[in-house]
Amino acid sequence: MATIKNGRVLAIISFALFLVSLGKSEDLPCAARNVGIEGRSIVCVCNATYCDTITREIPAPRSFVRYTSSKDGKRFEKSYGSIQSLLNRTSETVEDIDPIDISIDTDEDEKEKYFNFDFGANFTDEFQDPLWKRVVIRVYTIIYRQEIEGFGGSVTDAAAINWRKLSDGAQRQFIDTYFSNKGIEYNMIRVPIGGSDFSTHPYAYNELPWNDVALTNFTLSEEDLFYKLPLIRLGQAAAAATNNEVKITASTWSPPVWMKSNERITGFGQLKPEFYQTYADYHIRFMEAYARAHVKIWAITTTNEPLNGIVPVANFNSLGWTPGQLGRWVANNLGPTLRNSSFSDTLILAVDDQRYVLPAWLRGMEREDPRSIDFIDGIAIHYYGNFVPSLVLSRIQQRYPNKILLSTEASEGSMPWNREKVAIGSWRRAKRYISSIIEDLNRFVVGWIDWNLCLDSNGGPNWASNFVDSPILVYPEEDEFVKQPMYYAVGHFSKFIPRRSRRIGVERWSLFKLENVAVLTPEGTIVVVMHNRRKSQRTVHIFITRLSYITFVMEPESVSTIEINPNTESD
Ligand SMILES: *[C@@H]1O[C@H](CO)[C@@H](O)[C@H](O)[C@H]1NC(C)=O
Ligand SMILES: *[C@@H]1O[C@H](CO)[C@@H](O)[C@H](O)[C@H]1NC(C)=O
Ligand SMILES: *[C@@H]1O[C@H](CO)[C@@H](O)[C@H](O)[C@H]1NC(C)=O
Ligand SMILES: *[C@@H]1O[C@H](CO)[C@@H](O)[C@H](O)[C@H]1NC(C)=O
Ligand SMILES: *[C@@H]1O[C@H](CO)[C@@H](O)[C@H](O)[C@H]1NC(C)=O
Numbered sequence: 001m002a003t004i005k006n007g008r009v010l011a012i013i014s015f016a017l018f019l020v021s022l023g024k025s026e027d028l029p030c031a032a033r034n035v036g037i038e039g040r041s042i043v044c045v046c047n048a049t050y051c052d053t054i055t056r057e058i059p060a061p062r063s064f065v066r067y068t069s070s071k072d073g074k075r076f077e078k079s080y081g082s083i084q085s086l087l088n089r090t091s092e093t094v095e096d097i098d099p100i101d102i103s104i105d106t107d108e109d110e111k112e113k114y115f116n117f118d119f120g121a122n123f124t125d126e127f128q129d130p131l132w133k134r135v136v137i138r139v140y141t142i143i144y145r146q147e148i149e150g151f152g153g154s155v156t157d158a159a160a161i162n163w164r165k166l167s168d169g170a171q172r173q174f175i176d177t178y179f180s181n182k183g184i185e186y187n188m189i190r191v192p193i194g195g196s197d198f199s200t201h202p203y204a205y206n207e208l209p210w211n212d213v214a215l216t217n218f219t220l221s222e223e224d225l226f227y228k229l230p231l232i233r234l235g236q237a238a239a240a241a242t243n244n245e246v247k248i249t250a251s252t253w254s255p256p257v258w259m260k261s262n263e264r265i266t267g268f269g270q271l272k273p274e275f276y277q278t279y280a281d282y283h284i285r286f287m288e289a290y291a292r293a294h295v296k297i298w299a300i301t302t303t304n305e306p307l308n309g310i311v312p313v314a315n316f317n318s319l320g321w322t323p324g325q326l327g328r329w330v331a332n333n334l335g336p337t338l339r340n341s342s343f344s345d346t347l348i349l350a351v352d353d354q355r356y357v358l359p360a361w362l363r364g365m366e367r368e369d370p371r372s373i374d375f376i377d378g379i380a381i382h383y384y385g386n387f388v389p390s391l392v393l394s395r396i397q398q399r400y401p402n403k404i405l406l407s408t409e410a411s412e413g414s415m416p417w418n419r420e421k422v423a424i425g426s427w428r429r430a431k432r433y434i435s436s437i438i439e440d441l442n443r444f445v446v447g448w449i450d451w452n453l454c455l456d457s458n459g460g461p462n463w464a465s466n467f468v469d470s471p472i473l474v475y476p477e478e479d480e481f482v483k484q485p486m487y488y489a490v491g492h493f494s495k496f497i498p499r500r501s502r503r504i505g506v507e508r509w510s511l512f513k514l515e516n517v518a519v520l521t522p523e524g525t526i527v528v529v530m531h532n533r534r535k536s537q538r539t540v541h542i543f544i545t546r547l548s549y550i551t552f553v554m555e556p557e558s559v560s561t562i563e564i565n566p567n568t569e570s571d
Contacts, residue, residue: 028053030075033482040425041071043473043482046177048169052483053182056495058523059565064550067496069488070558071427076488076495079552083566086547133536135554136510138543139518139526141566143505148519149406149447150247151437151494152188153178153471155235158198158461159453160227165476174472174481175231178453179238179246184491187244187499189232190408190449193252193286196304197316197464198452199223202265204256204317205286211258213278218285220293229293231453236295244499247298249380249408249449250286251352253317255279260319266464268312270320271329280333287343299347300338301380301408302330307357316464323364326350327372330365335375347377352408354385355392362396378403381445383410386436393443404446410436411451412486413459413469421459421467427557429469430485434515434531434559437493441503441517450490454481489559496527496561514538514554526564530554 030044030052044052054076059065063082068074153159163174177183195203206218220229236246254265259279262269271279287297302321309320321329330350338346350372351361358379365372379396393405412429413421423429437448452470459467471487501519504526515531532538532554543549544566554560 027055027076027078030483032073032075035425037425040423041427041430041485042073043425043484044075044487045480045482046170046173047478047480048167048173051173051177053177054184054491054495055181056185056563058525059563061565061567061569064562064564066552066560066562067492068555068558068560069430069485069492070555071485072555072557074555074558076491081550081552083544083548083550083564086549131511133512133539134510134541135512135514135538136508136541136543137513137516137528138507138509138546139528140505140507141520141526141544144520145503145505146404146444146446148441148497148499148501148503149404150187150499151448151490151497152186152190152246153450153453153490154190154192154409155228155231156192156196156198156452157200157223157227158455159470160223160231161200161461162454162456162474162476163231164227165474166481167479170479170481171234174454175234175238177483177487179235179244181242181244184487184495185239185242185244185498186235186494187239187246188249188447188449189235189246190249190251191228191232192304193250193283193300194221194254195223195317195463196253197462197466198455198460199463200461201463202254202317204252204254204265205282207256207258213275215278215281215285218282218289220289224289224293229290229295232295233293248290248295249299249301249349249406250283250290250297251301251304251380251408252283252286252319253304254319255282265317266312266315267309267318268320269309269318270322270325276329276333277337279329280337283334284337284341284343287341287346297343297346299349299377299406301349301352302326302334302376303352304409305353305382306351306361307353314466316462316466321361323361324368326361327365327368330372330375331369335371339375347404348375349378349380349404349406349408350376352380352382354382355388355390356385358396359392362400373400376403378406378446380406380408381440382408383436384414386439390439390443393440393445397444405440405444407437407440407445407448409449409451411468411470414466422455422457422469422473424457424473424482425484426469427485430489430559431531431533431557433486433489434492434529435533437490438515438517438529438531441493441519448490448493450486492529492559492561496529496563498522501527509543512538514540521563524565524567526566528562528564529559530562531559532556 032042067076239246259275260269306321308314308318454472455470474481501521518528
């Protein structure tokens with residue numbers, strides 16, 4: 001009798017423990033591998049049966065959860081803390097330590113009041129840390145900027161072919177680590193329309209018959225059917241399991257060569273005028289074919305990197321557009337055709353090229369035909385011209401306030417001076433990703449899409465030998481893939497900044513600063529990403545009202561995502 005009772009008690013206790021473990025699911029740590037190169041960080045190894053996981057924990061009221069990755073080897077390491085009050089004295093009124101106002105309506109007077117708050121000497125005396133190691137910022141949840149669309153990577157032929165070389169179990173882990181809530185929850189994908197340089201051979205759709213204005217022979221490629229579409233669909237399904245939608249942006253690199261003035265896949269070549277309408281129809285045909293495979297295209301860009309077919313230094317698939325030509329094609333062909341099709345809600349993102357290309361192309365399009373600007377929904381931006389100050393993005397946002405800015409391509413190792421295409425375990429490359437994402441988000445960019453989701457250990461395949469690095473490298477012989485620091489770099493944003501988060505204002509109150517960006521999530525939490533590029537630590541104080549703040553230490557060469565729940569229990 002007694003034993004049965006005890007057994008029942010034990011069962012109840014273990015069931016309770018099981019429930020607790022469900023609520024606070026244990027994350028699997030990084031299976032770290034030292035890459036054996038001086039100055040590099042570690043990589044995390046995944047295989048068919050193991051891959052590190054990370055769950056986002058919504059912080060309890062008046063507390064925060066911090067996730068840290070570092071050159072030293074931390075990967076999404078969790079720590080916890082609570083919101084503290086600067087004035088902890090009984091004489092303070094409740095208003096002084098009120099939770100922040102998270103209502104959407106911005107009251108201008110309110111804003112003035114906050115910004116004019118006199119930041120007195122008494123305040124800083126409360127902190128023990130030396131002034132030169134201290135970073136103090138204040139986030140303003142009454143100041144709203146752009147709404148975030150999301151983060152992701154590209155399903156190139158190369159990425160999908162590498163992925164398919166893994167066993168089913170390892171393919172599954174790969175999908176989860178990018179798209180599920182055990183991983184970094186990507187909700188954006190870019191896919192080439194036909195081939196790009198990251199293909200095993202140069203190709204387009206409907207290459208034959210020649211001059212086929214009606215596109216009578218348009219069919220998807222083997223790469224679509226056996227590689228790209230399966231990866232996209234599994235990624236979408238993994239995201240859908242937690243009600244996350246993966247939005248697809250598609251771009252053409254080169255149309256079939258018979259449409260082009262030089263009749264070659266690369267080099268100086270533009271569209272022959274007699275095929276302007278055919279090239280617009282080519283995009284519709286692609287969207288129809290993908291729709292038949294149950295993949296909806298959310299946005300198309302107006303052709304990848306139009307400058308490459310004007311100043312032909314690149315040796316891969318391209319199509320040149322002068323600003324005037326692009327304006328004419330969008331206004332007369334692409335715009336009307338798309339809007340009058342069953343894909344009328346698909347976004348058109350213009351230019352899809354480096355920062356230094358954007359102003360001249362947009363102005364040229366506008367000058368050629370203002371309707372081209374009416375037809376576009378946004379502007380797509382690449383990473384390789386980021387030596388141009390990011391101010392150019394704010395200027396564009398001011399000039400075209402109703403258009404979104406989306407970063408559609410980024411990779412490391414592509415520059416001629418990069419002796420190593422793949423620099424395994426490089427923290428420096430992760431740093432460049434983190435700085436770039438923070439900078440873009442602070443300049444009104446709504447989302448950031450990485451280039452190849454994965455590559456082989458040489459940074460390929462690439463038919464034009466234009467090898468680059470990737471956040472995930474695949475080793476088919478070992479049936480494993482490794483996650484480089486760049487994977488965690490993007491994950492510090494993608495995992496914790498859900499779609500429809502709004503960027504919020506940040507003001508610095510200290511001599512020294514750390515790169516940062518802050519958003520308010522749809523759940524009402526504040527997410528701040530902070531980046532310490534330096535080789536020394538910093539003490540950080542983040543104020544969420546003028547009197548309440550959180551404090552933590554940022555170790556050298558590290559990135560932290562801090563999710564703060566500013567609400568009180570009763571909310
Ligand atoms: C997969 O990775 C785990 C963790 O590193 C390891 O214990 C296991 O042996 C690996 N499996 C294979 C088949 O290599
Ligand atoms: C504020 O008050 C709480 C509870 O009274 C106390 O635990 C905490 O140490 C105080 N903080 C400071 C900075 O005085
Ligand atoms: C600093 O504190 C003292 C005493 O609490 C107060 O009289 C003084 O006005 C404060 N100074 C500022 C700048 O807030
Ligand atoms: C249609 O395209 C295929 C290649 O995808 C080619 O083999 C075939 O000859 C083309 N058909 C015609 C009528 O040109
Ligand atoms: C729109 O499409 C319909 C058929 O789908 C066609 O009859 C009509 O001419 C098109 N309009 C324009 C402006 O292209």
